Amino acid sequence: MRICISPKPVMWVVLMVVVGASGAWAQEVSAPTGATSPMALIMRWLHVLPAIMAVGGAIFMRFVLMPAAAGALDDESHGKLRAAVIKRWRLIVHPSILLFLISGFYNYMAVTRHQHPDNGLYHALFGVKFILALVVFFFAIALTSSKGWSEGFRSKAATWLGLLVALAVAVVLIAGYMKVMPT
Numbered sequence: 001m002r003i004c005i006s007p008k009p010v011m012w013v014v015l016m017v018v019v020g021a022s023g024a025w026a027q028e029v030s031a032p033t034g035a036t037s038p039m040a041l042i043m044r045w046l047h048v049l050p051a052i053m054a055v056g057g058a059i060f061m062r063f064v065l066m067p068a069a070a071g072a073l074d075d076e077s078h079g080k081l082r083a084a085v086i087k088r089w090r091l092i093v094h095p096s097i098l099l100f101l102i103s104g105f106y107n108y109m110a111v112t113r114h115q116h117p118d119n120g121l122y123h124a125l126f127g128v129k130f131i132l133a134l135v136v137f138f139f140a141i142a143l144t145s146s147k148g149w150s151e152g153f154r155s156k157a158a159t160w161l162g163l164l165v166a167l168a169v170a171v172v173l174i175a176g177y178m179k180v181m182p183t
C-alpha cells in the first residue's frame with residue numbers, strides 16, 4: 001500500500017514554523033544600538049535558508065542519491081542522471097554561495113562583531129569559519145562545474161562531496177557555538 005503525503009499540510013507546517021521562528025529571531029536580532037533591525041533579520045534569513053538548502057541537499061546527495069543511483073542504474077543512465085542533477089543543483093549552489101557571502105559579511109560587520117567587542121575567541125572562530133566556508137565553496141563549485149579543470153574532483157565525487165559535507169557540518173557547529181557565546 002502506498003502512503004501519499006499531500007504537500008499542502010506540510011507547506012502550512014513549514015510556513016507556521018518559519019513565521020513562529022521569525023518572531024523569536026526578530027526579538028533577538030538587534031543592531032549595535034540595541035534596536036531591532038529588520039535588515040539584520042532579513043540577512044539572517046538569507047543565511048539560514050541557504051544553509052538548510054545547500055547543506056541538506058549535499059547530505060541527501062552524498063548519502064541517499066549517489067548510492068541509490070549507483071546501485072539501481074546502468075552506467076549510461078547513471079551518467080545521464082549525474083549530468084542532469086549537476087545542471088539543476090548548480091542553480092541552488094551558486095546563488096547560495098552568493099547569499100552566504102553577502103549575508104555572512106553583513107551579519108558580522110553590522111551585527112555580531114559589535115556584540116563581541118573584546119572577545120578574541122569569537123573573532124578567531126569567525127576567521128576559521130570563513131576559511132572553512134571558502135573551502136566548502138571551492139568543492140561545491142568544482143563538483144557542479146562542467147569545465148575540464150575540475151574533472152578530477154567530479155571523477156571522485158563521493159570522496160570530495162563527503163569531505164564537503166564534513167567541512168560544512170563543522171561550519172554549522174562553529175556557527176552554533178559562536179551564537180551561544182556570551183555577548
Ligand code: HEM
Nearest residue numbers: 044051100101104105107108112133136171172175178179
Ligand atoms: C558553508 C557556508 C556556511 C554555512 C553552512 C553557514 C552556516 C551558518 C549558520 C547555520 C549560522 C547560524 C545562523 C543563526 O543562528 O542565525 C551562521 C551564522 C553566521 N555566519 Fe555563517 N555559514 C556559512 C558561511 C558563512 C560566511 C562565508 C560568512 C562570512 C562572510 C559567515 C558568517 C556568519 C556569521 C557572522 C554568523 C553569526 C554568528 C553568531 O551568531 O554570532 N557564514 N552561519
